[in-house]
Amino acid sequence: MIDTAELVDNATGSQSRKVFWDKDVYQLELERIFSRCWLFLGHESSIPKPGDFLTTFMAEDRVILSHQADGSYKAFINSCTHRGNQVCHADSGNAKAFVCNYHGWVFGQDGALVDVPMEARCYHNNLEKSELGLKQVRVESYKGFIFGCHDPEAPPLQEYLGDFCWYLDTIWGGPDGGMELLGPPMKSLLSCNWKVPTENFVGDGYHVGWTHAAALQMIGGELAALSGNRADMPFDDLGLQFTTRHGHGFGVIDNAATAIHVNREGYQKFLEDNRGKVREELGPERERLYMGHWNSSIFPNCSFLYGTNTFKIWHPRGPHEIEVWTYTLVPRNADDETKRSIQREAIRSFGTAGTLESDDGENMSSATYVNQGRITRQGRLNSSMGVQREGPHPVYPGIVGVSFIGETSYRGFYRFWQEMLEAPDWAAVHANDDNWDEMWTNRNFWPDRMASNPDTSA
Amino acid sequence: MELHHAISSHYVMEARLLQDLQYREWFDTVIAEDIHYWMPIFEQRYVRDRRAEPTPNDAAIFNDNYEELSQRVDRLLTGQVWMEDPPSRIRYFVTNVEAYETAPDEFEVFSNVLVHRNRRQTEVYVHTLGREDKMRKTDEGFKVFSRKIIHDARVVQDKNLYFFA
Numbered sequence: 254m255i256d257t258a259e260l261v262d263n264a265t266g267s268q269s270r271k272v273f274w275d276k277d278v279y280q281l282e283l284e285r286i287f288s289r290c291w292l293f294l295g296h297e298s299s300i301p302k303p304g305d306f307l308t309t310f311m312a313e314d315r316v317i318l319s320h321q322a323d324g325s326y327k328a329f330i331n332s333c334t335h336r337g338n339q340v341c342h343a344d345s346g347n348a349k350a351f352v353c354n355y356h357g358w359v360f361g362q363d364g365a366l367v368d369v370p371m372e373a374r375c376y377h378n379n380l381e382k383s384e385l386g387l388k389q390v391r392v393e394s395y396k397g398f399i400f401g402c403h404d405p406e407a408p409p410l411q412e413y414l415g416d417f418c419w420y421l422d423t424i425w426g427g428p429d430g431g432m433e434l435l436g437p438p439m440k441s442l443l444s445c446n447w448k449v450p451t452e453n454f455v456g457d458g459y460h461v462g463w464t465h466a467a468a469l470q471m472i473g474g475e476l477a478a479l480s481g482n483r484a485d486m487p488f489d490d491l492g493l494q495f496t497t498r499h500g501h502g503f504g505v506i507d508n509a510a511t512a513i514h515v516n517r518e519g520y521q522k523f524l525e526d527n528r529g530k531v532r533e534e535l536g537p538e539r540e541r542l543y544m545g546h547w548n549s550s551i552f553p554n555c556s557f558l559y560g561t562n563t564f565k566i567w568h569p570r571g572p573h574e575i576e577v578w579t580y581t582l583v584p585r586n587a588d589d590e591t592k593r594s595i596q597r598e599a600i601r602s603f604g605t606a607g608t609l610e611s612d613d614g615e616n617m618s619s620a621t622y623v624n625q626g627r628i629t630r631q632g633r634l635n636s637s638m639g640v641q642r643e644g645p646h647p648v649y650p651g652i653v654g655v656s657f658i659g660e661t662s663y664r665g666f667y668r669f670w671q672e673m674l675e676a677p678d679w680a681a682v683h684a685n686d687d688n689w690d691e692m693w694t695n696r697n698f699w700p701d702r703m704a705s706n707p708d709t710s711a
Numbered sequence: 712m713e714l715h716h717a718i719s720s721h722y723v724m725e726a727r728l729l730q731d732l733q734y735r736e737w738f739d740t741v742i743a744e745d746i747h748y749w750m751p752i753f754e755q756r757y758v759r760d761r762r763a764e765p766t767p768n769d770a771a772i773f774n775d776n777y778e779e780l781s782q783r784v785d786r787l788l789t790g791q792v793w794m795e796d797p798p799s800r801i802r803y804f805v806t807n808v809e810a811y812e813t814a815p816d817e818f819e820v821f822s823n824v825l826v827h828r829n830r831r832q833t834e835v836y837v838h839t840l841g842r843e844d845k846m847r848k849t850d851e852g853f854k855v856f857s858r859k860i861i862h863d864a865r866v867v868q869d870k871n872l873y874f875f876a
Contacts, residue, residue: 344754344865437754437770441867467789471782515782576866581770597774605772606750606872608786614870615794 255281261671263692266637266664273446273634274624278674279572286553286673287312291393291400291413293555293566294318294328296580298397298433299345304362307345310568310576311401312554316390317341317351318399319362326394328401329364329387340387344437360387396426397433406679416650417501417551423539424547424559429527430586434564435596438578439605445617447554447569448670450577452636453613454548454556454565456494456662458504459638464616468608475512492545492657494639495649496665498689500552503559504657505545510560512546513609514598519591523584538648550662552669557582562595563603563610573621579604636663644698645690652693655702668692718810718820718846721853726803729875734784737875743847743854748775750860750872772872773860783873794870799830801874816848824876828869836869838862840876 255277260269271278292311295318299307306319308331315331317340333340333353340351340360350367351360359368364387372378390401393410395418400410411418425431443450453460462469462482469480478486496502510524511517524544532540546560557564562582567575581599583592603610624630639659646653654661672689676682721741728737742748750773751765767774775783786792804825811819826838845857860876 342755343757343760346757346760435770437752439752439770439772439867440865441869441871443870464793467786467791470789470791471786515779593768596770600770600772601775601779605867608783608873611871611873612792612794618870 255674257671257675260674261667262633263664263668263671266635266640266660268634268636268667270624270630270632270634272448272667272670273621274572274630276572279569281674282553282569283312285676286670287569289402289404289407289673289679290553291402291407291410292553293551294392294399294401296398296434297326297394298585299436300326302347304347304349305345306341306348306351306362308341308343309566309578311390311403312569315339316401317364317387318392318401319348319364321362326392326399327363328390328392329360330390332387333358333360334366334385334387335369364389396421396431398425404679408679408683413499414501414551415499416497417499419650420495420503420542423531423535423542427539427543428530428534429523429543429584431584432582433585434580435583435592436580438580439600440579441577441605442570443575443577443614443617444573445575445621446572447567447575449617449620450565450567450575450613451550451554451556452663452666453617454558455502455550455666456496456504456548456660458492458494458506458548458657458659460613460616464612465609468602468612471608472513472515472602475509476506488658489656493649494643494654494657494659494661495651496654496662496668497651498669498686500666500669501550502651502662502665503547503549504659504662505542505547506657507541507545509546510544513558513561513602514595515601516594516598519594520584520587523587523591550666552666558599558603561602562599563607565603636660636667640664641695642698644693644695646699647703652690653699655698664692714810714812714818715808718818718853719805719808722805722808722822726805729803730801732787732798734787734875738781738784740851741853741855742777742780743856744777745856746775746777746780747857748773748780748860749858750774750862753861753865755865772862783875794830799828801829802827803876813845818844818846818848818853820844820846826874826876828874838864838867838869838872838876842876 260272294309295307300320303320303322306317308317316328317331318328321327331340335356335358338353338355340353357370361367366382366385390403392401395410395414462479466480469476492506494504511521528540528543531543548558550556554567564580564582566578569575581596583595602608639654639661643652643654643661652665725741749767749771751771805822807823809821813819822842824840824842828836841861843859844855846853846855
């Protein structure tokens, strides 16, 4: 029996090390998180025409995502309903049908079983093909980003993203035309629990100056000052941190969207050209986010950096390994040269040979594998930085922390993680909708702070 | 035969510099100022798929010019790359060298490269690469001005590909 109260302590901001190691915890995650939450599948820009498809994963399940003749999208499990073989082995393409290699069963673009060899001669037309389609997955998209879900009880995607849509609308579907993804993705294996990179992206501004000291020096510019965590930086005035009802969150560094890019003129100009529209339509608070650099995770296992524009999915492979997929985010309305430049810079910093991403690999794997030791594993993990210096905000939805270097978004991520593991179904999760944020007890933090700093918008 | 020997010896010397962590010397010795250092990403596609092969305008793990490659070298020399302290050990096995003269003192050279990386106590990573170089002969030896690296694995089984090949 798993004691979920022991796994996460919201009051002190700590977690059991078992969350990175235990097989039983992982099995419960597969059941109660990955089989119930919306998981990222792909972007419409990757499969623009009817018949276009891509293959991907939902946790450890292989799925095909296919663009239908009527313009909608369907996804289904990539395993033949005859003897279970994987049906499609291509990464992407265009197909009217998917044919299993073993005995030649033919599935349509929508996953229906449309033909089997020797149906009349050997099945004597007794095969109920209508009951033998590939298992369907719920599919919905938000601003072009397509997600899949196995649970019929799960809320619609937009409700699942919830308050986080207010933030995503700034960048994914904003006045500048929104964003799309460039592939094909890089793929690599990393020996770590899937939550280590997810928590790192959702809320770890702290590691940047230390882990990435070398790359920040090399790049120079705005973020070079972070290198070595210099004590004289006014961190509380440089950004904010956010978390929301369903665990999604991010940190923002003000005025630093393009800071990791060495060659950035085209992208910087695009942002400058569009910030006025963002201010006009969404207000100065979101213009501030539009010009900032975000490190973000969408619960459970999709992360991105807005500004640097890398976009990652951390597919779990058991509790101690993941397969990392990396795309590039680009503004839809940028010119081709700017898109290519963003892609090169995003990959050079956060691809498989990334000048920053390469620094992180050992942090991810060692935080996982040290727990092989039984005594080590009995310890706890701390995420208390900035406790109480956070709360509900009069403008920004969710819970807002005062600095991008803090652990507000960690606390929000593990709060929802624990809630999902505890809940037997989505109805039990919905029952907490009105009091999900009561663990943040400093309710007047922002009103008080804004009264004493009338010059700041936040 | 003489050409083949000269280029093979050049590759052995190049591998030694990298194995000895002499990154700046490697860069100064073998990289030309007009370098394009490129490792494209190849998808798994059906044979019937008629889409074009990746170009330098498409996604690539490396897609660097001289300045960008030089910055990658600088990062390794800062002394603050914690993953490389203590340093990893890397070995290169270069075979199947096949050289063609394409213009006076310019050559197109194909080779196979097996890369073996050890780090920390028990970590082992192996990569096989196809390499297509364009190089020119200079007074000091050969300088590569175009290097296309084909990584054979679709899913890279390593923490990163932050090594030069």
